[in-house]
Amino acid sequence: MKLKDKDIVSVEDLSKGDISKILETTKKIDEGDLKADMSGKVLANVFFEPSTRTRLSFETAMKRLGGDVISLNSTQASSISKGESLADTVRVLEGYSDVIVLRHPKEGAPKMASQFVEKPVINAGDGSNEHPTQTLTDLYTIWSEKGSIDGLKIAILGDLKYGRTVHSLVQPLVEYDIQLYLVSPSQLSIRRSILEDLGKKSGEVIQKASIEEIIDKLDVLYVTRIQEERFADKEEYEKVSGSYEINKELLDQADDDLIVMHPLPRIDEISPEVDGLKQSKYFDQSKNGVKIRMALLELILGDNDGKRT
Amino acid sequence: MEKELRVRPIKNGTVIDHLTAGLALKVVKILGIDETIKEVVSIVMNVSSESMGKKDIVKVENRELNSDEVDKISLIAPKATINIIRDHEIVEKHRVSLPDTVEEFIECPNSKCITNTNEPIKSKFKVINEKEVKLKCEYCQRTIKGEITGYIKKP
DSSP states (O other): OOTOOOSSSOGGGHHHHHHHHHHHHHHHTTTOOOOOOTTEEEEEEEEEOOOOOHHHHHHHHHHHHTTTEEEEEEEETTTTGGTOOOHHHHHHHHOOOEEEEEESSSSHHHHHHHHOSSSEEEEEEETBOOOHHHHHHHHHHHHHHHOTTTOOOEEESOEEEEEEOHHHHHHHTTTTSSSEEOOOOOOGGHHHHHHHHTTTTSOOOOOOOOEETGGGGGGGGEEEOOOOGGOOHHHHHHHHHOOOOOOOOHHHTOTTOOEEEEESSOOOSBGGGGGSSSSHHHHHHHHHHHOOOOOOOHHHSSTTTTTTO | GGGGGGSSSOOEEEEEEEEEETOHHHHHTTTTOOOOSSSSHHHEEEEEETTTTTEEEEEETOOOOHHHHHGGGGGTTOOOOOOOETEEEEEEEEEOOOOEESSSSOOOOTTTTGSSSSSSSOEEEEEESEEEEEEEETOOOOOOOOEGGGGBOOO
16 A cells, blocks of 8 residues: 555554565665655644654654654643643644644544544553554564564553554564564553454464573563553552563573664653673664654655655 | 233334343443433343343334344454334344454543543444454554443543
8 A cells, every 4th residue: 555645643544565665665764775765845743642663763754855744742831731632732733744644642632633634643651552653663673684474473561551652563563474472560561452353364473471591592672661640540550560681691591683673752761771782782773763753754754655766 | 922922012113122131221232222312112022032042132213223233243253133113114134243343332442542541532342253252452453352331432
């Protein structure tokens, strides 16, 4: 399917072919082959929740391609504090920009926004629902580090209940021929409905309570932060806080080729001593976020319809 | 014979038959029938049925329910039949069929869903027909299964 003018609100909207196209384009950009020219185009960064990496990486991506960026970062400093609906806000911003990048605490907000505007909408995170551009970054990191996704043993560790990066990532991962270990404290296990959907795909899904018993089998360890801000009850958060930590001692039992990923920010899930190990790839992963967003902008807004000669 | 009938046949309107016993009140709720309705509505519960043992029936006089309205019923009563009556004659008889999507009348159980805000949109669920019927919110992707009547929007 062509990605030109396409909304990216859910990974479900992307076929395996779309994902391959995005990863291949990212690889070309990674190799220094810049084709798209965004001069004269404007990206609207619309963030109703705090963000560092996602907002700045979209901004960097657009600027590196020669485009401009306008930002709405605080609900206090705009008409939203006067009670303007999101539907109205995005319709106004559509008049100022060529693409709208939206982060919103309400789940499904980007989907709704996409129904009110003609210009493409990119979901930059909606509550604990999805974060598709992080997923593409994650897939690219795995693919570029390992050369392929098929055949890998991948564990996702941490907050599988509230972590939106997890909800987005597991769906395309199980389209590949992989073994996927979902490792979490029982209070933070993945929602049953998501698990049921995963069971119908090619990848094998195995739930585990501790990382120690599988660490020596893994090719990829994807660690996530416990989403404190999504807990309704502080006491519930305290019960699970600090319940897992990736450190040198644990990684001594792992394969040398294991890669450790994290969507960041981290709190205490990965000990700083891991940063210097060759297995740690989370800062490379973060850097890949700019390239993947450049590729997406090229494919969605570019004039050559993703064709590179 | 006439004396044995608990509810008289209707002249014009809709008869929803073959409801599993106990579902009539839920069906009425799904149809949005409440104290504001002007038409005569008869609800018959636990009547004997050869094929079902016991069944419920709902009759709405002088109103022909359209398929969009009645198909909602299939979410809880897939075996229901709909009879349209004109001048005491059954002029249409059909089974309910599961719609592809349901809009507006179900409320998403996820309090953080964008449909539970003041934004100008209606709730919308994809109907997934597997071993049991499931509804998946088209916005936040949350799934509802089992007892869906608890999620019907209050008028």
